[in-house]
Amino acid sequence: MVVPLQPLAGRVALVTGASRGIGAAVARRLAREGARVALVARSERALEALAAELGSGAVAAACDLHLPGAADVVQAALDDLGIESPDILVNNAGAFLVASAHETSVDAFRETLELNLTAPFAFVRAFLPEMSRRGAGHIVTLGSIADRAVFPGNAAYAASKHGLRALHEVLRAELRGSGVRVSLVSPGPVDTALWDVVDPDRRAGFTPRAQMLGADDVADAVAYVLTAPQQLNVDELRLSRS
Numbered sequence: 001m002v003v004p005l006q007p008l009a010g011r012v013a014l015v016t017g018a019s020r021g022i023g024a025a026v027a028r029r030l031a032r033e034g035a036r037v038a039l040v041a042r043s044e045r046a047l048e049a050l051a052a053e054l055g056s057g058a059v060a061a062a063c064d065l066h067l068p069g070a071a072d073v074v075q076a077a078l079d080d081l082g083i084e085s086p087d088i089l090v091n092n093a094g095a096f097l098v099a100s101a102h103e104t105s106v107d108a109f110r111e112t113l114e115l116n117l118t119a120p121f122a123f124v125r126a127f128l129p130e131m132s133r134r135g136a137g138h139i140v141t142l143g144s145i146a147d148r149a150v151f152p153g154n155a156a157y158a159a160s161k162h163g164l165r166a167l168h169e170v171l172r173a174e175l176r177g178s179g180v181r182v183s184l185v186s187p188g189p190v191d192t193a194l195w196d197v198v199d200p201d202r203r204a205g206f207t208p209r210a211q212m213l214g215a216d217d218v219a220d221a222v223a224y225v226l227t228a229p230q231q232l233n234v235d236e237l238r239l240s241r242s
Contacts (some may be wrong), residue, residue: 006034007227013203014038014086015073016065016123017093021192022142025215026090029223031058039084040065040074041093061159065093066111071126085130088226091120092142094160096194101155109156116160121167128171128180135179140222143186145238152205163233172235182227187218187239200208201233213241 013030017023019041027037028049029129036057040046044062051058060075063070078086094116097108124139131137140215146154155199168184175182200206218239225234 006032008088009034012036012038012078013088013090014040014123014127015090015092016040016119018045018050021194022187022190022215022218023092023138024050024224025092025219026092027058029216029219030088030090030226031055032103033086033223033227038074038078038083066114068122070082070119071122074123075126079168080086084147085127085134086141087131087136088126088138089123090140090142090222091123093119094142096159097156098153099199100153103235104155109159112156113160114158117163117167120164124167124171126219131180132175137180138181139163139171139180140225140228141184142181142218142222143163143168145186145188145240147186151199167173168236170172174187176231181233183234184198185218185221185239186236187221188211188241189213190215211241212237 008030013035015023015027017038018039019026027039031037031054037054038059038061038068039051041062042062047060047062051060060080061074063073069073095112097112120141141164143165144161146158147165148156165184168182171182184229190205191209193214195209201208221237221239225237228234
């Protein structure tokens with residue numbers, strides 16, 4: 001069997017939270033695998049710079065994922081380019097809040113769930129019907145060690161990630177045998193800008209940044225999931241630093 005040099009050639013991958021960190025690393029890796037990448041995040045300037053770096057196949061669609069109509073904005077941008085629906089959806093965008101439960105405001109809790117859980121569902125809801133009609137597609141959800149474990153200060157984040165894992169499990173049950181694959185990639189701590197405000201090197205109980213995974217490590221895992229043989233579905237992949 002000859003393995004194609006670019007196994008994702010001819011496919012469109014939509015990556016949320018693509019302006020930096022894990023999302024940008026995933027976008028770069030999928031572009032190297034041959035995919036045309038639709039980049040989604042709030043920062044229009046950062047997205048356009050990344051799209052220019054990735055070349056003519058990349059598309060920037062800036063929008064605020066907190067807003068209810070974010071998926072519609074992205075769909076309109078894809079429609080303008082003649083793209084009916086992505087072949088691959090990578091739900092990566094998320095917010096990381098560290099605060100004890102009694103110090104977490106209701107608004108902060110709600111905003112975390114809106115970005116980490118409601119927005120991914122909205123994108124699934126927007127693009128899954130066409131994937132199901134085609135009988136092909138792949139939805140990758142970026143989870144976290146916090147989607148199974150709980151830590152002090154993680155009331156909002158853990159609640160959102162546990163909910164996201166539950167959403168993945170429901171999709172897996174509903175889509176089995178449909179031709180649409182779903183995968184959950186859950187890394188341990190990853191050294192990205194999300195940690196800047198936390199400063200884990202100076203706080204007890206946190207993993208030092210030098211001992212965290214890198215964004216490229218997670219991108220490698222996502223690429224592995226997406227390029228696995230058609231008969232193999234990676235239901236769940238949990239990542240830790242070796």
